[in-house]
Amino acid sequence: MAVSSVSVAARNLGAVIDDASRGPVHLTRRGRPVAAVIAVRDLDRLQRLAEDMTDILDAEAARHEMRETGVEPLLWERVRADLGLR
CATH class of the missing domain: 3.40.1620 (YefM-like fold)
Known part of the structure; x- marks a missing residue:
């Protein structure tokens, strides 16, 4: 260093x-x-890792809330079908 x-x-x-x-x-x-x-390559890597960590924490918070409220997850196939997407 x-x-x-x-x-x-x-x-x-x-x-x-x-x-x-x-x-x-x-x-x-x-x-x-x-x-x-x-170095810029290190900054880019840190930013990607921070975004990934944010996504992981958001997903965990959503799973926790779903467990607490008893809400069932929606399958992506069902969402696409409901929206008329292929």
């Missing part, structure tokens, strides 16, 4: 970007962590 102060990183932005292509670069101000620079 690379660590740099914000002031040093500002003077050496190209090097920070190069370092970030190999792994996160943690930026500090007065010795405290304040930010990180990561």
Whole structure:
């Protein structure tokens, strides 16, 4: 893990970007962590994982509510048929 102060990183932005292509670069101000620079591919992966986790949590919440209320799930085939879709 690379660590740099914000002031040093500002003077050496190209090097920070190069370092970030190999792994996160943690930026500090007065010795405290304040930010990180990561590669775009890592950001894309984190965003996909966050979306997947949101979907998983939403589905679990829906299953829990259905158990609590006794509501039966609708099968996708039934929904499509009810809407006149193929």
